[in-house]
Amino acid sequence: MNAPVIDQTKLEAFVTRAVDDLSAAYGGVMVSLGSKLGLYKAMAGAGPLGAAELATRTGCAERYVREWLNAQAAGGYVGYHAVSDTYELSPEQALVLADEDSPLFIPHAWQVPASMWFDEARTLEAFRTGQGVAWGEHDGRLQCGVAALYRNGYRASLVPEWLPALEGVVDKLEAGIEVADVGCGHGHSTVLMAKAFPRSRFHGLDGHAASIDEARCNADAAGVSERVSFELARATDYPDRQYGLICFFDCLHDMGDPVAAARYAARVLAPGGTVMLVEPFAQDRVEHNLSPIARMYYAASTTICCAHAISEGGTLVLGAQAGEERLAEVFRQAGFSHFRRVAETPFNLILEARLVG
Numbered sequence: 482m483n484a485p486v487i488d489q490t491k492l493e494a495f496v497t498r499a500v501d502d503l504s505a506a507y508g509g510v511m512v513s514l515g516s517k518l519g520l521y522k523a524m525a526g527a528g529p530l531g532a533a534e535l536a537t538r539t540g541c542a543e544r545y546v547r548e549w550l551n552a553q554a555a556g557g558y559v560g561y562h563a564v565s566d567t568y569e570l571s572p573e574q575a576l577v578l579a580d581e582d583s584p585l586f587i588p589h590a591w592q593v594p595a596s597m598w599f600d601e602a603r604t605l606e607a608f609r610t611g612q613g614v615a616w617g618e619h620d621g622r623l624q625c626g627v628a629a630l631y632r633n634g635y636r637a638s639l640v641p642e643w644l645p646a647l648e649g650v651v652d653k654l655e656a657g658i659e660v661a662d663v664g665c666g667h668g669h670s671t672v673l674m675a676k677a678f679p680r681s682r683f684h685g686l687d688g689h690a691a692s693i694d695e696a697r698c699n700a701d702a703a704g705v706s707e708r709v710s711f712e713l714a715r716a717t718d719y720p721d722r723q724y725g726l727i728c729f730f731d732c733l734h735d736m737g738d739p740v741a742a743a744r745y746a747a748r749v750l751a752p753g754g755t756v757m758l759v760e761p762f763a764q765d766r767v768e769h770n771l772s773p774i775a776r777m778y779y780a781a782s783t784t785i786c787c788a789h790a791i792s793e794g795g796t797l798v799l800g801a802q803a804g805e806e807r808l809a810e811v812f813r814q815a816g817f818s819h820f821r822r823v824a825e826t827p828f829n830l831i832l833e834a835r836l837v838g
C-alpha cells in the first residue's frame with residue numbers, strides 16, 4: 482500500500498489544535514486548584530499582586546503559587562505585569578473564575594472531566610462489554626460538579642425566563658399547584674422554584690439516593706423544606722399527585738426508556754397541566770452539531786448519559802445531543818399532541834409539552 486501523502490500545512494494546523502487541547506486539559510487542573518484554594522477569589526478586585534502577597538493572603542506556599550500564576554498567565558487566565566512582577570485578575574476573568582454566583586462561573590465544570598478520567602476503567606469495560614454504568618456508580622465529583630454547574634444557569638434563567646416562557650404556567654404556580662421535578666439530582670431547580678412560588682408544592686424525585694440526601698440538605702439550608710419533598714423514585718413510579726407542572730431538567734435523555742417516562746408523566750399530569758423539558762442544546766443532525774459545546778456534550782454523553790441509559794435497559798438511548806425532533810417524537814409516542822420550543826440558550830433547549838394543544 483502506498484504511504485498516504487501528508488499535507489504539511491494541514492498536519493501543522495492539526496497538531497497545533499491537538500496541543501491547544503492538551504494545554505487546556507492541563508489548565509483545567511490549575512483552574513480546579515485555583516478555585517479550591519481561593520486563589521482566584523483573593524485576586525478578584527485586588528489589583529496587581531505578587532506571588533508572595535497572594536501566597537500570604539491565601540495561606541499557601543509561595544513557590545507553588547508562583548508556578549500556578551505563571552501557568553495562569555500563559556493561558557490568558559490572569560494578566561502579567563513584567564515590570565512589577567505582579568499578576569492581575571480582570572473583572573471579566575473574575576466573573577468566570579472567582580464569583581460563585583455568576584452564571585458564567587466555570588471551575589465546577591472541571592469536576593466533570595476529572596470524574597470521567599477517574600472512571601476511565603469503567604468506561605473501557607463498558608465499551609468492551611456493552612454494559613451500562615449508572616449515574617450513581619461514578620466518582621462523586623460528577624454529581625457535585627454537574628449540580629453546582631447547572632445551579633448557576635438555573636438561578637439566572639429558570640424563574641425569570643424559562644417558566645414565564647411556558648404558556649399560563651406562572652399564573653398557576655402563583656395560584657398554587659403540585660409540581661414534580663423528575664431526575665432532580667441535588668434539587669437546586671426544585672428549591673429555586675419553591676422559593677419563587679410559595680403557594681405551590683414541589684416534589685423532587687430521583688433514582689439516586691445520595692442525590693436525594695443532598696437535595697434535602699439544600700432545601701433545609703434554603704428554608705423551604707415545608708413546601709418541598711424529595712423522594713427516592715424513578716421516572717415511572719413516583720406518586721400520582723395530578724401535577725400542574727412536571728419538569729425534566731437535563732435528565733430525560735439519561736433515562737433508559739424516555740417514552741415510558743413521558744407516558745407516566747401523561748398519566749400523573751393534572752388536566753391542562755404542562756411538561757417542561759430542559760435538554761442540552763442540540764441540532765437534529767450530527768453534521769450540524771460539530772461545535773465545541775457539542776463536543777463536550779457528546780463526550781459526556783459517551784461516558785455518562787448513554788452509559789446510564791444502557792444501565793436502565795437502554796430501550797431508547799437518546800444521548801445528550803438528541804435534538805428537538807427526536808425529543809418531540811418521544812412525546813408524540815407518549816400521547817402528547819402539543820410540543821414546542823419556548824426558549825433556548827447556547828447550552829439548553831427549553832421545551833413545552835401538553836396532552837392537548
Ligand SMILES: C[S@@+](CC[C@H](N)C(=O)[O-])C[C@H]1O[C@@H](n2cnc3c(N)ncnc32)[C@H](O)[C@@H]1O
Pocket residue numbers: 616617627628631632663664665666667668670686687688689692714715716717729730731732735736737789793
Ligand atoms: C444530569 S443529572 C441532572 C440532575 C438535575 N436535574 C440537574 O439539572 O442538576 C441526571 C439525573 O437524572 C437522574 N435519573 C436518571 N435516570 C433516572 C430515572 N429513570 N428516574 C429518576 N431519575 C433518574 C439521575 O440520578 C441524575 O440525578
